[in-house]
Amino acid sequence: LKFECLSNDGVDKHMVWLIGLKNIFARQLPNMPKEYIVRLVMDRSHKSVMVIRRNQVVGGITYRPYASQRFGEIAFCAITADEQVKGYGTRLMNHLKQHARDGDGLTHFLTYADNNAVGYFIKQGFTKEIHLDKDQWHGYIKDYDGGILMECKIDPNLPYTD
């Protein structure tokens, strides 16, 4: 089992994984238009952290780091159906936090969580209260009425992965 963080860099193996992840998102997030999912997953300003097992994508998180604003927006998060509730979602989020802090220099995440995923995000340290200054994120992330805006502060010191 491994965790990889990458974007659309033209490497064949990465493209295969990104397409696998796009397919998981399309199936697990049926309310999202498929073209929108493809566009963001393949967009070079987005990155994806993926769980890979036996060279197959099991799930992932696609996010956009706003380095100047020190926060990242999680666009999509999903684990393939038959691998949910086995702890992969938690490990994935921990890898995302570690990478975003140490690699991108971010301090927070924001996301519009689906109603049924709010419980998962709360367990990952997200809150419905937004502590970031509105000036820091307003105009960067798009308003989206199909979810609840949630925030997570990344601990500056915690080792999130071993």
Ligand code: ACO
């Ligand atoms: N609601 C409430 N609690 C949940 C949910 C949920 N939908 N999913 C998992 N949990 C809980 C688990 O019970 C577990 O609790 P525990 O630590 O007390 O045992 C904890 O959250 C972590 O569970 P994991 O096994 O690590 O989570 P999993 O691997 O299943 O991944 C995920 C969670 C990504 C939500 C997955 O279930 C999934 O893909 N769901 C369908 C797609 C989805 O809803 N994605 C999020 C949409 S919002 C967005 O993309 C911005």
